[in-house]
Amino acid sequence: MTADAAVRGIREIDPKGSIALIGKESHPPYDRPPLSKKLWQGKPMESIWRKTEALDVSLHLGRLAETLDPAQRRVGDDQGTVYTFDKLLLATGGTPRRFAFGDGDILYFRTLEDYRRLRALSDGKQHFAVIEGDSSAPRLPPRWR
Numbered sequence: 001m002t003a004d005a006a007v008r009g010i011r012e013i014d015p016k017g018s019i020a021l022i023g024k025e026s027h028p029p030y031d032r033p034p035l036s037k038k039l040w041q042g043k044p045m046e047s048i049w050r051k052t053e054a055l056d057v058s059l060h061l062g063r064l065a066e067t068l069d070p071a072q073r074r075v076g077d078d079q080g081t082v083y084t085f086d087k088l089l090l091a092t093g094g095t096p097r098r099f100a101f102g103d104g105d106i107l108y109f110r111t112l113e114d115y116r117r118l119r120a121l122s123d124g125k126q127h128f129a130v131i132e133g134d135s136s137a138p139r140l141p142p143r144w145r
């Protein structure tokens with residue numbers, strides 16, 4: 001969402017400069033809020049896409065940016081591609097901390113793939129416990145840390 005917003009901001013002042021967006025997920029930018037709200041209320045999947053690609057952007061999806069050389073102005077991804085840049089924006093967001101247990105049974109709900117997985121699981125009428133996060137200090141019981 002931040003990357004998309006940045007592209008829109010750049011395009012407002014520079015309609016022509018080249019922009020590349022490198023993203024780990026295989027999807028173009030989308031809104032995350034509907035993953036836990038509107039999609040469950042029947043809003044169509046098409047409503048989540050931010051349509052960044054319409055802004056004359058090169059999307060390099062399914063690629064993890066692994067190396068950054070600020071002096072040479074280069075970024076390298078996990079497929080061996082090296083990108084050069086004049087200006088770089090890091091919009092890497094946040095990643096949930098993971099428990100040391102329960103990998104297969106815990107869904108760290110962040111992405112469209114997580115939504116699809118939860119949807120499939122809920123169609124199977126399984127029982128769930130939901131733990132909500134808080135952006136302030138963590139309040140996990142000591143035994144979970």
Ligand SMILES: Cc1cc2nc3c(=O)[nH]c(=O)nc-3n(C[C@H](O)[C@H](O)[C@H](O)COP(=O)(O)OP(=O)(O)OC[C@H]3O[C@@H](n4cnc5c(N)ncnc54)[C@H](O)[C@@H]3O)c2cc1C
Pocket residue numbers: 001002003022023024025031032033034035036063064065066091092093094095109110111
């Ligand atoms: C289910 C859900 C519901 C939400 N609902 C609301 C809401 O109702 N209201 C609200 O205000 N906020 C909500 N949020 C929070 C909101 O979605 C986030 O604040 C927002 O997604 C932050 O956007 P971001 O682009 O900064 O980071 P992120 O969404 O975390 O995106 C960062 C992207 O960078 C990619 N990335 C990270 N490292 C690399 C790398 N090295 N190379 C390539 N790519 C990389 C990640 O894969 C990810 O796609 C919700 C979040 C979720 C998960």
